[in-house]
Amino acid sequence: MARHYVCDRRDIAENGMATFDLTGGASILLLRVDDQVYACDGVCPHQEVRLEDGLFDGEVLTCHQHMWQWNVATGEPVGLAECPLNVYKVDMEGEAIYVDPDMKL
Numbered sequence: 252m253a254r255h256y257v258c259d260r261r262d263i264a265e266n267g268m269a270t271f272d273l274t275g276g277a278s279i280l281l282l283r284v285d286d287q288v289y290a291c292d293g294v295c296p297h298q299e300v301r302l303e304d305g306l307f308d309g310e311v312l313t314c315h316q317h318m319w320q321w322n323v324a325t326g327e328p329v330g331l332a333e334c335p336l337n338v339y340k341v342d343m344e345g346e347a348i349y350v351d352p353d354m355k356l
């Protein structure tokens with residue numbers, strides 16, 4: 252799969268997150284902290300739960316279902332999480348955000 256245009260940065264609320272379903276089936280969650288944007292899987296690696304429904308404090312993403320947590324910059328588990336979260340490189344061109352779901356960090 253190649254790099255995909257996902258959205259413009261202004262499409263994500265500041266300090267918010269939004270899920271995008273890419274052509275080819277990947278569900279990607281984009282998380283915005285000021286001008287920085289992170290990308291990770293949109294679905295929890297534990298069960299089929301949308302991570303967008305969880306909590307994000309600007310660094311740590313929490314799945315609301317069983318409170319697994321990850322650092323969104325690295326995908327490393329925090330606290331209760333039993334496995335890492337796939338995170339992806341984000342390319343910015345002006346306001347445009349591109350992600351290649353085959354390019355895990």
Ligand code: FES
Nearest residue numbers: 295297314317319
């Ligand atoms: S479904 Fe996300 S932590 Fe269990």
